[in-house]
Amino acid sequence: MYDFNYQKPAAIDDAVKALGSDPEAKALAGGMTFIPVLKQRLAKPSTVVDLAGLGLSGIRREGNALVIKAMTTHREVANSKDVADAIPALAHLASHIGDRQVRYRGTMGGSLANNDPSACYPSAVLALGATIRTTRREIAADDYFQGMFTTALEPDELIVEVSFPIPEKAAYEKFPNPASRYAMVGVFVAKTAGGVRLAVTGAGNNGVFRHTAMEQALSASFSPDAIRDVKTPEGDMNSDIHASAAYRAHLVGVMARRAVAACG
Amino acid sequence: MPQVKLTVNGKPATAEVEARTLLVEMLRENLHLTGTHVGCDTSQCGACVVKIDGKSVKSCTMLAVQANGSEVTTIEGLAAADGTLHPMQEMFREHHGLQCGFCTPGMVMSAIDLVESHPEGLTEQQIREELEGNICRCTGYHNIVKAIAAAWPLMHGRELPQAAE
Amino acid sequence: MNDTTLPHIVKGGIGASPKRVEDRRFLSGRGHYTDDINRPGQTYAVFKRSDVAHGVIRSIDTSAARAMPGVVAIFTGDDIAKAGIGGVPCGWQIHSKDGSPMVEPPHPVLAQGKVRYVGDAVAMVIAETVDQAKDAAEALVIDIDPLPAVSNMIAATAEGAALVHDDAKGNVCFDWHIGDKDAVDAAFAKAHKVATIDLVNNRLVPNPIEPRAAIGDFDQSTGEHTLYTTSQNPHVIRLLMGAFVLQIPEHKLRVVAPDVGGGFGAKIFHYIEEAAVTWAAAQVNRPVKWTCERSESFITDAHGRDHITHAELALAEDGAFLGLRVKTMANLGAYLSTFAPSVPTYLSATLLAGVYTTPAIYSEVKAIFTNTVPVDAYRGAGRPETTFLLERLVDVAAKTMGMDRVAIRRRNFIPADAYPYQTPVALQYDSGNHEATLARCMELADWSGFEARRAESAKRGKLRGIGMSTYLEACGIAPSAVAGALGARAGLYEVANVKVHPTGSVTLYTGTHSHGQGHETTFAQLVADQLGVPFEQVEIVHGDTSKIPFGMGTYGSRSLAVGGSAIVKAVDKIIAKSKKIAAHLMEASVDDIEFKDGKFTVAGTDKSKAFGEIALTAYVPHNYPHEELEPGLDETAFYDPKNFTFPGGCHICEVEVDPDTGVVNLLNFTAVDDIGRVINPMIVHGQVHGGVAQGIGQALLEHAVYDETGQLLSGSLMDYTMPRADNLVNIHVGTESTMCTHNPLGAKGVGEVGAIGSPPAVINAVVDALRDYGVTHIDMPATPQKIWSIINAATPRMAAE
Ligand SMILES: Cc1cc2nc3c(=O)[nH]c(=O)nc-3n(C[C@H](O)[C@H](O)[C@H](O)COP(=O)(O)OP(=O)(O)OC[C@H]3O[C@@H](n4cnc5c(N)ncnc54)[C@H](O)[C@@H]3O)c2cc1C
Ligand code: FES
Numbered sequence A: 001m002y003d004f005n006y007q008k009p010a011a012i013d014d015a016v017k018a019l020g021s022d023p024e025a026k027a028l029a030g031g032m033t034f035i036p037v038l039k040q041r042l043a044k045p046s047t048v049v050d051l052a053g054l055g056l057s058g059i060r061r062e063g064n065a066l067v068i069k070a071m072t073t074h075r076e077v078a079n080s081k082d083v084a085d086a087i088p089a090l091a092h093l094a095s096h097i098g099d100r101q102v103r104y105r106g107t108m109g110g111s112l113a114n115n116d117p118s119a120c121y122p123s124a125v126l127a128l129g130a131t132i133r134t135t136r137r138e139i140a141a142d143d144y145f146q147g148m149f150t151t152a153l154e155p156d157e158l159i160v161e162v163s164f165p166i167p168e169k170a171a172y173e174k175f176p177n178p179a180s181r182y183a184m185v186g187v188f189v190a191k192t193a194g195g196v197r198l199a200v201t202g203a204g205n206n207g208v209f210r211h212t213a214m215e216q217a218l219s220a221s222f223s224p225d226a227i228r229d230v231k232t233p234e235g236d237m238n239s240d241i242h243a244s245a246a247y248r249a250h251l252v253g254v255m256a257r258r259a260v261a262a263c264g
Numbered sequence B: 001m002p003q004v005k006l007t008v009n010g011k012p013a014t015a016e017v018e019a020r021t022l023l024v025e026m027l028r029e030n031l032h033l034t035g036t037h038v039g040c041d042t043s044q045c046g047a048c049v050v051k052i053d054g055k056s057v058k059s060c061t062m063l064a065v066q067a068n069g070s071e072v073t074t075i076e077g078l079a080a081a082d083g084t085l086h087p088m089q090e091m092f093r094e095h096h097g098l099q100c101g102f103c104t105p106g107m108v109m110s111a112i113d114l115v116e117s118h119p120e121g122l123t124e125q126q127i128r129e130e131l132e133g134n135i136c137r138c139t140g141y142h143n144i145v146k147a148i149a150a151a152w153p154l155m156h157g158r159e160l161p162q163a164a165e
Numbered sequence C: 001m002n003d004t005t006l007p008h009i010v011k012g013g014i015g016a017s018p019k020r021v022e023d024r025r026f027l028s029g030r031g032h033y034t035d036d037i038n039r040p041g042q043t044y045a046v047f048k049r050s051d052v053a054h055g056v057i058r059s060i061d062t063s064a065a066r067a068m069p070g071v072v073a074i075f076t077g078d079d080i081a082k083a084g085i086g087g088v089p090c091g092w093q094i095h096s097k098d099g100s101p102m103v104e105p106p107h108p109v110l111a112q113g114k115v116r117y118v119g120d121a122v123a124m125v126i127a128e129t130v131d132q133a134k135d136a137a138e139a140l141v142i143d144i145d146p147l148p149a150v151s152n153m154i155a156a157t158a159e160g161a162a163l164v165h166d167d168a169k170g171n172v173c174f175d176w177h178i179g180d181k182d183a184v185d186a187a188f189a190k191a192h193k194v195a196t197i198d199l200v201n202n203r204l205v206p207n208p209i210e211p212r213a214a215i216g217d218f219d220q221s222t223g224e225h226t227l228y229t230t231s232q233n234p235h236v237i238r239l240l241m242g243a244f245v246l247q248i249p250e251h252k253l254r255v256v257a258p259d260v261g262g263g264f265g266a267k268i269f270h271y272i273e274e275a276a277v278t279w280a281a282a283q284v285n286r287p288v289k290w291t292c293e294r295s296e297s298f299i300t301d302a303h304g305r306d307h308i309t310h311a312e313l314a315l316a317e318d319g320a321f322l323g324l325r326v327k328t329m330a331n332l333g334a335y336l337s338t339f340a341p342s343v344p345t346y347l348s349a350t351l352l353a354g355v356y357t358t359p360a361i362y363s364e365v366k367a368i369f370t371n372t373v374p375v376d377a378y379r380g381a382g383r384p385e386t387t388f389l390l391e392r393l394v395d396v397a398a399k400t401m402g403m404d405r406v407a408i409r410r411r412n413f414i415p416a417d418a419y420p421y422q423t424p425v426a427l428q429y430d431s432g433n434h435e436a437t438l439a440r441c442m443e444l445a446d447w448s449g450f451e452a453r454r455a456e457s458a459k460r461g462k463l464r465g466i467g468m469s470t471y472l473e474a475c476g477i478a479p480s481a482v483a484g485a486l487g488a489r490a491g492l493y494e495v496a497n498v499k500v501h502p503t504g505s506v507t508l509y510t511g512t513h514s515h516g517q518g519h520e521t522t523f524a525q526l527v528a529d530q531l532g533v534p535f536e537q538v539e540i541v542h543g544d545t546s547k548i549p550f551g552m553g554t555y556g557s558r559s560l561a562v563g564g565s566a567i568v569k570a571v572d573k574i575i576a577k578s579k580k581i582a583a584h585l586m587e588a589s590v591d592d593i594e595f596k597d598g599k600f601t602v603a604g605t606d607k608s609k610a611f612g613e614i615a616l617t618a619y620v621p622h623n624y625p626h627e628e629l630e631p632g633l634d635e636t637a638f639y640d641p642k643n644f645t646f647p648g649g650c651h652i653c654e655v656e657v658d659p660d661t662g663v664v665n666l667l668n669f670t671a672v673d674d675i676g677r678v679i680n681p682m683i684v685h686g687q688v689h690g691g692v693a694q695g696i697g698q699a700l701l702e703h704a705v706y707d708e709t710g711q712l713l714s715g716s717l718m719d720y721t722m723p724r725a726d727n728l729v730n731i732h733v734g735t736e737s738t739m740c741t742h743n744p745l746g747a748k749g750v751g752e753v754g755a756i757g758s759p760p761a762v763i764n765a766v767v768d769a770l771r772d773y774g775v776t777h778i779d780m781p782a783t784p785q786k787i788w789s790i791i792n793a794a795t796p797r798m799a800a801e
């Protein structure tokens, strides 16, 4: 990897300042994505701003929402009683991200900022209609994800926390890529007072997306059978050595039905 | 160059390293603790796993500076001063949980964390799933799984709960 | 196990499972692998590699790179050519049908004129640190004109295909055959039915978890070169590199292979990086270290398998196999790796009889160059390819005949009393009992209870299948004279040097190499057993050409059968000499001295001398037969095997397929093998577990995939599916042994049986699971996508379920 300056600020403002004053500066959270990227020399930051000193981890209830701070690790989400009580599907999702060592270090903020098309969290954030609170503003999930590895974040804008409205029921079903174990197809479905939202990760050729046809069918009748005949357009699917577009489209249906069934 | 201060296997260890230095590089190159291995460059094989403040982490995916101030345990720090092996090491030996030995340090470190964090017990299936971050090309995992199950009672001082069998 | 007691082997050490000697070191982080070694003043090498599969090197401008901080030296193909350095040699020569020798293009240490695969080394950058070397490598200005590439055998053999080497017309390296074509044609002419199969044996990346590494060191004052390398056979590297590449005589070249973190074949070969660091160390007069990164391993370690085969089996009305006809294309990659030509030929086609009495066999093999990483031996080397094709074909034959899969095998087994058995493809099998391994394996796997389990799965909407393979392989490749006649350019014997110390402890120097096999334990057991000394008093040394007289290393499951036999012979010499010393001390005739349990006794008396006393006498020869004997107790033996050994057995696999997703779930795996004498059952089981895991990996998970431009798409652990703990199940292992009749141990070898027997058992199970879908064959790996496509194509309606 290329060398860089390392900073570990103790206040959010200082972190934002460090990132704002230098366009080549980059934030470091758990490093589970960023460090492999650095090792491959695919990024050449001048300064790496470590967010570990900002006190940005923790999980709390706020009215009918669950608020998770950006630096909360996958492991903490997976093991949290608050999460298990409010949105067990989210704990289930977190417990299946990567491996044990990745879950100890990887964070929700890092995952959402990175927006890997096969990451798990984006589907939960989108399906639950969560709000991303940053150092500048609040961003609705529907506005936040802007295609593969692209988000609404500005270079010196940091995710501070994410607020998840608590659904009536929700579930996540993941079909892992056999090699990387990231989501080859992941479906998060949530039934809320306002209707059903269903988001798909891993499969789309433009990152995480809402499957509106399935949402409509499930809003009419929340059962696996309701979406049995709902097609997923192959043209919107990603394709690689592990799964063709046709296979991915098929798996979206299977995972969606399993997710709905898992909601009970 | 940043200075990194660690406690490694109970002893203070300090090194001047570049910011880009990985923890595994500091352990191997600066501290000459070559028991921690590097088997891949995509954070998947787990040959590099060490414990930091009680948790197993991949030392190839952490900068040395990120570990500043932490307690690090490597494979070299497991056995007692008189050479008595940690129960996990002993069970790997007993059950032939290693062949070439290259994945072994990381495997043992992961396994210890795994057993410690499951005081309620562990099934064979759980052990297999929780080893996702460690790849072994030699053993087919059969004897590794056996060794970990056998270490559980030794580490917790009681029988592995029946329900978890 | 039907244990024929061998006269000179005392019971005790053999057959026990002492804990491994090497484990304490490995478990405490005190292993000593190549990358753990650092030499004073060491520099670091990084190789700049081609990122195109085929192209002409127009120019390499090193000036900017040379000016980078920390750069010590930069070498390109031109420097290598100027220095008169040869290419890395091929250790096996095959002749085509027409008698012409194979096309053997040079394989330069750094690419010259052309690059031929993604990963081909173009330049070597040496700097004070790895990062500085990488920085400088990025600053190299390399102009390569891309040429059309052939990334697979179909493309390479198409009309007008680009040529990887100009002198290999049609990209064919050789076109070889074996067997009696006329006899086979006659068999087919009278066949009742013919079973056919077309299959691909998937290309694999060996991926030992320790990446390769090499350190070159040079002592200017003595002119001695030292190479530390991750090798399975340091003497072979010394021979190939010293004599053919760098022209360094043996006494000035030391090759050390310390602890090696797995090999599986990939660390047999002499790689260009070894020669490059050894040479460069002398140029810069400092040690040069290179450590491979995993992504680099994917494009530089020799790959395995990659065969395309069409096979036909002629069947009589009663299911007897009448004749077998096989046509294979084997991918060699861009250059000939060390043993590549032997793999699809003598290590494959000679096993086409398998465990069956097929009287006529004919096989043709075309070896093809492509713009891909060189392909060579990987665990099993040729024998898994043959076993896969045979055992799949036998299942297809059963279907063709409407016979039971077990019955057709039994109908054609070589009966136990037919041994020694001469096959129509050169080999003479010495021993075996296929019915015994089959029956035991079926019992352990509860074959007869399968249909009930399948019905239970069906209730849950799952498709259950069971499959078996009854196989045989050839190990301990040998005799040197035969191998030489078949094209081997090296001997295939093994060496042991047994040094008894004055106090009776023993150091054994073996020419084999342990990289997971546990020789430090089994060989110590062997020596302890034979000499009657405590196991702890025996130390095993391997992996250093300056300590060990000679050796061919470890591959082809040869260490015990060949290396162990050399040990037995050397110890025999120790005992023979000791008897003379004992006779002198006890004033008896040598013929009256008996040796048992570590004691020399004068027959019929109570006069005896302990082994330790003899050792001491040999080194403090005050009262000694000096006219007749030299002092000391140190013996060396070279053992050249009389024949191959033939392990075999039966593997049974049970799977469950999820028709919704195509996922194949492994439920059960049982392996009952005949591996001859078992020295350490614990280690034997471990070898089988590991081999089976690799075989299951090949069958269900692993695949090296190139795109049409020659880029490796599965070029990292993110894309290449390595078996992990949750992909596998506990593996039930049994042994049902007959003894090898021609080596002193009766040992056959166990390193590869797991990887050879298992793939067809798995695929036969998957095909069985899909029996209602009209499937007769599925190529490996049986990925979810592939299975789903089959199910989807067969029943579109069901797929929508
Ligand atoms: C072996 C392995 C397996 C994995 N498997 C999965 C999987 O199955 N599913 C899955 O979803 N993920 C998986 N991951 C990725 C993992 O979840 C990462 O933790 C995650 O993608 C990034 O989080 P991080 O905290 O490590 O962020 P980092 O890697 O530190 O940062 C990632 C990016 O986000 C930016 N960033 C970090 N925090 C913030 C913030 N608060 N505000 C703004 N920008 C920020 C950084 O600048 C960087 O660009 C895997 C990773 C590995 C190594
Ligand atoms: S070396 Fe750290 S995961 Fe492979």
Ligand code: FES
Residues within 6 Å of the ligand: B097, B098, B099, B100, B101, B102, B103, B104, B135, B136, B137, B138, B139, C209, C261, C262, C516
């Ligand atoms: S023991 Fe060799 S990789 Fe695990």
